[in-house]
Amino acid sequence: MKLKNKKWSLDKFMQIREEVLKQWDTGAEVDLEDAIEYHKSLPEQKDMSKKLIEAKEEKITLTQPRAGVALIDEHVELLKFLKEEGQADLLPTTIDSYTRQNKYQEAEEGIKQSKTEERSMLNGFPAVNHGIKGCRKVIESLDAPVQVRHGTPDARLLAEITLAGGFTSYEGGGISYNIPYAKDVSIEKTIYDWQYVDRLIGYYEEKGISINREPFGPLTGTLVPPSISHSVAIIEGLLAAEQGVKNITLGYGQCGNLTQDVAAIQTLEELAEEYLSEYDDIVLTTVFHQWMGGFPQDESQAFGVISWGGATAALAQATKVIVKTPHEALGVPTKEANAQGLKTTKQVVNMLKDQHFMPNGVLEKEKEMIKKETKEILNRVFELGKGDLAKGTVRAFEAGVLDIPFAPSKYNAGNLLPARDNNGAVRYLNHGNLPFSEEVINFNKEKLEERGKDEERDPSFQMVIDDIYAIGKGMLVGKPRT
Template sequence: MELKNEKWSLDKFKEIREEVLQQWPTGKDVDFEEAIEYHNNLPEEQIMAEKLAEAKEEDVTLIQPRAGVALIDEHIELLKFLREEGQADLLPSTIDSYTRQNNYEEAEAGIEESREEGRSMLNGFPAVNHGVKACREVVEALDAPLQVRHGTPDARLLAEITLAGGFTDYEGGGLSYNIPYAKNVSIEQTLLDWQYVDRLIGYYEENGIKINREPFGPLTGTLVPPSVSHSVAIIEGLLAAEQGVKNITLGYGQCGNLVQDVAALQSLEELAEEYLADYEDVMLTTVFHQWMGGFPQDEAQAFGVISWGAATAALGKATKVITKTPHEAMGVPTKEANAEGLRSTKQVINMLRDQSLLSNDKLEEEKEMIKQETKQILDRVFELGNGDVAQGTVRAFEAGVLDVPFAPSKYNAGNLLPARDDDGAVRFLNHGNLPFSDEVVEFHQEKLEARGKSEGREPNFQMVIDDIYAIGKGRLVGRPRS
């Protein structure tokens, strides 16, 4: 099938759908018409798009954790705890790694082993194996909207089952759930697979059901320059809107410099509104991900990192924030630690609810630079695709025009090297083949040279390494030891 940014016909979608629903036995329980009726009977408090629209209107930042375990009752218990004890506004179901790789046989074995051991032997909720009925058990036990969080290059069957099961938000995309997660999956294939997901959600929309779509903003999570993540987010937003998606949440992962992060959140929404202007009735919201890199092992220090992310989300006026826990450096958190991360985030957000970061020259400079860089990347993507953003995206990755730092995919050039400047903002030490103007390139060079001068060293790869580990060691900028 040829990849184009063109809305799939219903006949084409239904033809492929027959194959998708046969990938695992639980697919036979998906009945679209019956699922529409089920969604129509959901209370408004469980519809993600409604909650996000309300938050956007009231200028409130909602909080949402990551969480998922293998067995249904335990998963419900965990989410109830995070809702009640953690004060979560929105709830997730983080999917296990076997399901993310479409390895349902191993997921089934993990379920059985979890039952035998009396604890979760999977790192998430195996929704495909549990099926539609079990997903509805989870939905009906809770009083908040549920989002599917995963990391799946081919997420078609997972989408069918969870959406029929009453989930009202679906995360990911053909780039953000491929480039950072897979090595050998082609970009063309994942874009096609995610066109299916978006067409499914568009089909729900055509039948009056609001399903929110959220591309995964942080990508590889560490030191990703805002213009790189913005370009991917906007491309995935455009691809979703073409298939009929009407509710889109674009994400951004914390870099650490307050001014740059606030500028990134503001510019992301402004740019998205500009690029999606041709699509009618699309509601855009934003999500901010607290620090996705290394955390301090000390819990008190970890709370400092969490609180800084909460403050940034609040001052940047993100519609929601995905929280972290004080156990990030130690592996899977306890439900108590997860709730503590939520409550500390809620406290800071409530304190800052009526405050804003006043416009200043630094903020405006950052916004303008992020916008320039993003537009230069996207303009070249459209040019490479002769106006087709899907085809242009494939060619842009081949040419290194789109490039994600530290990604495992062999379809990603991997030429970018980001490093922090003297104030901790993320700059390009090496911009690879990104199509930047001389002005942009010089801006980044000057910023990094200023840091090098203050540290008495030339900007180099050691800076990148130092910055990757800095927050885990209690700093933002990886300074040489004195």
């Protein structure tokens, strides 16, 4: 394995592909030419790329849930319910945990147990085991684009089968589906494996089939500063573009402060357009993830969090919003609760679709600092790679120049400590080895000192703990109880 950020030759791709398709029996079903013809036969309303382009042009925010169960018919029933009752614009297929870990035999046992128990014994849809025929049954039963959502460090076989099965959008990346999800998988290996996925999608593109690619924006989901998630999203977008991907959706997870979140979505798109400008014909869209941290157990309070996420997505003019449910604190939601979260979000989005968050001095300052922080990180990544982004990314994680808070990976430095300022925006309490200028360091320090002064305590790790649990307790900023 020799990692570099260069488009794979078709010979190299096809050589590695022979081994990938042998990982499970259903790999033998994949025929790329048949897959291309199948995609050409799909109606436009099932094409994720086209749907996102239309939404961007019309400046509307589409809604999409998370959902997946073990058996094909039950999965179709669930997604139909979310489309019809929940009014979802776009549909997901969330993949089960065994498949995410490439444990296909265990997934097969889960399918058998689900049939015996007459309920899903897996926490998602085992697409590899169901194979192309099963995936196509899902696609043909639904009247909306369907995306593969998972969390898989090695997602190569899953990509082969689901794309041949008619899915038109594929989530994840070599950083975003490794560092927040796995402990012992090297960043070098996952970037290499995801180059395969992106080269596969690039192959479809060469044949006239545009598959949407979406790096996973929220990362670990809780208190991730925008400049961290932006850096990862832009890196994964650039790596995908190098392999021939043309339709890219970059994501960001809600932090909770309206000004910072609007600034984040706007700067994500602006920065990505700047960095991706060297590639031709890239179509860029954005996705806003509703709050990914702890939720209130009370359903009424949970609806408040969901509504706030919907309002922020609409005001930021994100192309789509990933919706949470009022059962978020309790475990796997019912289909009814999932539909409730969708309808709540849809109502708010529709009410705000003709309204905009007005530019002001605070917003512009927030955008300025997010851009400055992100560029300082990315510039150092390129320096470490001596111009090669893939190599630079590996070295940046080794040096702590890229660092994701609260991640389990042993390849992540774990030095960052984020905390909220007095207005709830996420700042760096400890920036670790991030290559920040004195201006950036002082800006974050002053913001947290303002909060400390107001709360009559020094900024410390206790603030971090308080902030992690705050929304679940009905607040945004984890202020001490008086």
